[in-house]
Amino acid sequence: MNARPAAAAVQYPASEAADSTACLRCGVCCYSHLETYVRVTGDDWTRLGPDADRHAHFIGHRAYLRMSEGHCAALETRPDPDHPGVVQHVCTIYERRPQICRDLARGSPECEGELALKADRVAGR
Template sequence: MLETSPPEIFDCQTCGACCAYQADWPRFSLESEAQLAAIPAKFVAADESGMKFENGRCAALTGELGKHVGCGVYAVRPQVCRDCMPGDPECRMARKALGFAVDDLPEPEAWWT
């Protein structure tokens, strides 16, 4: 599976919806203790269940939603963040919730062809 979104498929850095969907997502679930330790504590929720959610978005998200965003912990981001791909059900759900278009999203199969 690809680690990043190739712009010719879809440029995730112009979106950010998955990082601003809701306070209880993303949750930690598949990470090892070493992987969790690599995420700076200032970005981890107080109960250590997932990423900290501040001001309607993941605390590690930088930039402006729908324009240009980035991840402050990209190299050590949680597995759920690595698994979210443009056009997949989670991506579409987050974009719809924030009022972003879903018509221009690739079909998830674009990632594996």
């Protein structure tokens, strides 16, 4: 079986391994083609505040973050000033993000799984 390298395209240099800002620039966990990818609870809706309708919507009786172009609509991409040729991913609702996003720990098995499965989806990496 041919195994591809585990997310080599999205790893930052070892000097940034402990740098939490590298996690914030990654954005791999924000990518999905599913409209029901990020569930928004009542507490999440309240935390989103007056912009909740702009960032989330209901599908049936459940709320989810809006998705756009294969990623969370709250995710912005822009050139990374510290890494020429690399795209920086910025969560525009980071301080108000849903609990499921808060619970995903950098370097956890879930994070590593996201990196392995989605590295090829993230443009500019």
